Every structure is written in structure tokens, then in C-alpha cells.
Amino acid sequence: APTKKTDESIHITSNQMEAMDKEGKVVFKGNVVAKKGGLTIYSDVLTVYYQSKKGTKGKDRRALKRLIAKGNVRIIQGNKTAKGKIAIYDKDTEVIQLSGNAQVWQGKNTVKGNKITFYINEDKSIVESAPGKKVEAVVFSGEQ
Amino acid sequence: MNKKKAIIWLSSICVLALGIANLFRFNHDELEFPRPKIYADAKMSGIFYQKIKKNQLIMKLRADEAILLKKDKRLTARHLTLSVLKDGTQLAKLRSLKGELDLDTMDALFLDDVRLETKNNGVLFTQKLRYIPSSELLTTDVPVIIQKGGLKVTGKALSYNLKTGKMLIKESKTFIESQ
Numbered sequence: 001a002p003t004k005k006t007d008e009s010i011h012i013t014s015n016q017m018e019a020m021d022k023e024g025k026v027v028f029k030g031n032v033v034a035k036k037g038g039l040t041i042y043s044d045v046l047t048v049y050y051q052s053k054k055g056t057k058g059k060d061r062r063a064l065k066r067l068i069a070k071g072n073v074r075i076i077q078g079n080k081t082a083k084g085k086i087a088i089y090d091k092d093t094e095v096i097q098l099s100g101n102a103q104v105w106q107g108k109n110t111v112k113g114n115k116i117t118f119y120i121n122e123d124k125s126i127v128e129s130a131p132g133k134k135v136e137a138v139v140f141s142g143e144q
Numbered sequence: 145m146n147k148k149k150a151i152i153w154l155s156s157i158c159v160l161a162l163g164i165a166n167l168f169r170f171n172h173d174e175l176e177f178p179r180p181k182i183y184a185d186a187k188m189s190g191i192f193y194q195k196i197k198k199n200q201l202i203m204k205l206r207a208d209e210a211i212l213l214k215k216d217k218r219l220t221a222r223h224l225t226l227s228v229l230k231d232g233t234q235l236a237k238l239r240s241l242k243g244e245l246d247l248d249t250m251d252a253l254f255l256d257d258v259r260l261e262t263k264n265n266g267v268l269f270t271q272k273l274r275y276i277p278s279s280e281l282l283t284t285d286v287p288v289i290i291q292k293g294g295l296k297v298t299g300k301a302l303s304y305n306l307k308t309g310k311m312l313i314k315e316s317k318t319f320i321e322s323q
Contacts, residue, residue, distance in 0.1 A: 009319065009320060009321055010319070010320040011319055011320075012319075013316065013317045013318070014315075014316055014318075015315060015316075016312065016313065016314055016315075017297065017299065017312070017313040017316035018310065018311065018312050018313075019297075019310070019313075020308075020309065020310050020311075021309035021310075021311075022308070026318070028318070064320055
């Protein structure tokens with residue numbers, strides 16, 4: 001499927017932000033809301049990992065590498081909502097992995113599994129079950 | 145006759161009192177509002193101050209104007225720039241319209257249009273910032289804006305440890321530019 005170019009800037013609000021330059025990370029705590037284009041992630045804690053790159057004019061620029069959301073994680077994209085304990089977003093692959101009683105809804109349809117992987121640019125997701133368990137899906141016929 | 149004498153006495157006392165009151169009428173500031181006077185021990189302009197510790201330059205202070213208050217062990221300054229250095233590297237450079245330096249602890253308070261540049265190209269803007277050299281800490285309880293390499297953060301309060309590079313911001317809003 002063609003890769004859809006999404007709005008790349010990210011807005012994050014939280015009760016508290018802790019930047020640790022030496023470790024190349026910023027930790028947001030308390031009512032964290034992170035928005036990127038049409039995607040919104042809610043969580044208790046969000047850690048942003050970045051790497052320093054040389055930008056234009058040789059100035060130091062921070063390039064986002066990864067986001068890890070923990071605690072009451074909710075992800076909303078369009079009419080899809082997902083819930084879990086931990087979500088890991090990888091910038092390069094534009095993929096989010098949600099785990100910990102992961103569940104996703106689209107309208108009334110819902111799917112539960114051990115891990116759900118969202119391919120943001122391809123509008124595709126894969127649900128995996130824990131070993132020895134099954135994925136659980138509830139689909140309403142005629143549901144838009 | 146006595147009555148007459150008493151009236152004369154009374155009126156002369158009134159006239160006298162009026163006269164005295166008139167005398168003080170022009171500097172009633174002194175009389176009515178005895179404002180505390182700040183006795184500046186020294187007033188300087190075009191200040192350049194350096195602090196060296198174990199042969200290492202650790203601080204440079206420039207100011208257009210400064211007033212030394214020996215009794216309070218305080219130096220108040222206007223249009224000042226403070227640079228903090230360690231092992232020859234400039235950790236931070238701070239500018240503001242007003243400032244105060246505690247000559248005992250070297251704690252510094254910066255006020256009005258405060259701008260801080262850190263060694264890793266971060267820039268912070270606020271209206272009040274306190275620098276505590278003993279713990280190499282910068283703190284403020286008023287709103288701040290921080291810009292750094294495609295990152296912009298606003299917050300309601302901040303504390304920044306120059307030694308560890310750890311920065312804590314309350315009620316933060318962060319904007320990470322697209323890369």
C-alpha cells in the first residue's frame with residue numbers, strides 16, 4: 001500500500017516534563033497527551049528518545065527516535081481506539097506496538113490480543129495472542 | 145484683665161505653632177513619609193567581574209551599572225550578563241535587565257527579559273530566574289519558554305541542574321518539529 005505522508009510535528013502536554021540531555025531522553029509525567037497528525041496517544045508517562053543530528057547550518061538538531069507510553073495507554077486514530085498498558089512508537093518504521101491486555105475498537109467491533117501492531121501509514125494492524133491463548137474478536141454484521 | 149491676658153497668650157501660641165508648621169511644610173516628605181534610604185556603599189558603571197577558583201575561571205559578570213550594599217552583602221545590577229564556566233567550557237550564559245548577587249553565597253537572581261543560553265544550544269526565556277552556584281541549579285516559579293534544535297517547550301515553572309543536565313518543567317507543553 002502507498003505510504004501516506006503524515007504531518008510530522010508532535011505536540012505533547014503533561015503535568016511535568018523532565019529532560020535528561022546526557023541520556024538523550026525527555027520524560028513526560030501526568031495526564032500526558034501526545035498528538036501527531038491524526039494520531040493521539042494518552043498515557044500516564046511518556047518517554048521520548050531522540051538523537052542529535054547536524055541540521056542545516058551545522059546546528060544541533062534533535063531527531064525523534066522512539067516514544068514509549070506507559071500506564072492507561074489509549075491511542076485514537078480516526079474512528080479507531082486502542083487500549084493497553086504499554087505502547088512503543090518507532091519513528092523510522094512508523095509502527096506502534098501496543099501490549100498488556102491490548103484491545104482495539106472500530107465502532108462496536110473489537111479485537112483483543114496480547115499484542116497489537118499498528119502500521120500507521122498503511123492503516124493496517126496485526127493482533128497477536130499470547131502463547132497458548134487465542135485472539136478474541138467481536139464483529140457486528142452490518143456495522144459501518 | 146486676666147481673661148484678656150489669657151486670650152493674648154493663646155493667640156500668640158497659635159501663631160507660633162503655625163509658624164513652625166510652615167517651616168516644615170516644604171519637606172513634609174521627611175516628616176510624614178520617612179522612606180527608608182538605601183545607602184549605597186558604592187555605585188559603579190561598566191562593571192566586569194571575574195571569579196577564579198583553583199586557577200580556573202568559573203564565572204564572568206558584566207553589567208552596565210551596579211550598586212554595592214555592603215551591609216546587606218548584596219550587589220544589585222542593571223543590564224547584566226553572567227557566564228558560568230567549567231574546565232574552560234561555558235556551561236551557561238545568562239542575560240537580563242535587572243539582577244541581584246548575594247556576595248556571600250554568590251546566589252544570583254535575574255529579573256526582566258531573562259535569556260539563558262546553554263552549552264548545547266538551548267535557549268530559555270523567562271522573566272525571573274535564580275542561579276544557585278553551590279548546587280549548580282537554575283530555578284524559576286514563573287512561566288518559561290525553551291527552544292532547542294527543533295524542540296519548543298513552554299511551562300509554568302522550571303528547575304535545571306547544570307551539572308547533570310537534568311531539567312524539570314511543570315505543566316509543560318512541548319512541540320517537536322517535523323524532522
